[in-house]
Every structure is written in C-alpha cells, then in structure tokens.
Amino acid sequence: MLFQKGSEKMxxxxxxxxxxxxxxxxxxxxxxxxxxxxxxxxxxWEMLELRKAEEAEIKKLATEQGKFGECSGHNDVFLDYVSNLLSDCTYLLTSKIGMRPYKVLMENNINTLEAPHDLSVAIEKINNYYLKNK
Structure with a gap:
C-alpha cells in the first residue's frame, strides 16, 4: 500500500x-x-508500531470455525488473521517462511521476502527492490 501527501515522495x-x-x-x-x-x-524510515497476533483471538476464531488444534503458523485461521493484521503493509520481511503461508500472504497482496539480515541492511535492500519494481 502506498501513501502520498501532497507533492511529497511516496x-x-x-x-x-x-x-x-x-x-x-x-x-x-x-x-x-x-x-x-x-x-x-x-x-x-521510522518504526510505527508493534502488532500482536493475539492468541486468544486466534483460538476463538479457530473454535468458531471448527479448526481448533491445527499448527499455529500454517493454519487457515492464523494465516487469515495475519493477512488482515498486516493488510496495509506492502512487504513482509522474515527470516524464513513456508510455501503455503507465502502463497496466502501473496494472494492477499503482501509481498513476502526472506531477509534474515540486520534491519538497516534489510531496509536498504527492500528500498532498492521497491524502487526497481514500483
């Protein structure tokens, strides 16, 4: 998701x-x-906030959908929850991600990249990538 204010940079x-x-x-x-x-x-860049994947909310949703007890990092409830939680983010940078979560996030317009780096290195790399692909 891109944001613009007047004639400022994106x-x-x-x-x-x-x-x-x-x-x-x-x-x-x-x-x-x-x-x-x-x-x-x-x-x-600036750090805006921390967003928590609230375990109680995820368990409640899983129970309502009859999917309680599945592996937390790869089940539909967790993936849908995180997709909504990060819906305003253009990218997710992570050290490692499986194919299924990768596909679900990409389907929800969250470009996911494995970037096991120091934050300053990762920001430089993602910004160069962004500028090449915008």
Missing amino acids: SYRVAITSSDGKCIDQHFGNTKIFYVLQIEETGK
Missing part, C-alpha cells in the same frame, strides 16, 4: 518478524509480534 509500510526490532531473525510461523515500519523512497 512511502510504504513493511512488517518484519524480529525478536528485538533490530534484526530479522524470526520464522514466520513462530512470530506473534510484527514490527511495522514506514519507509520513504529516500530510504528514511
């Missing part, structure tokens, strides 16, 4: 899977907290 949002907000070091299926950043085309 910016976009990126979610990352991180244990500390400094390094992309979490596997998608094990992540319960997503860091959300806003990046400008210039490469300037």
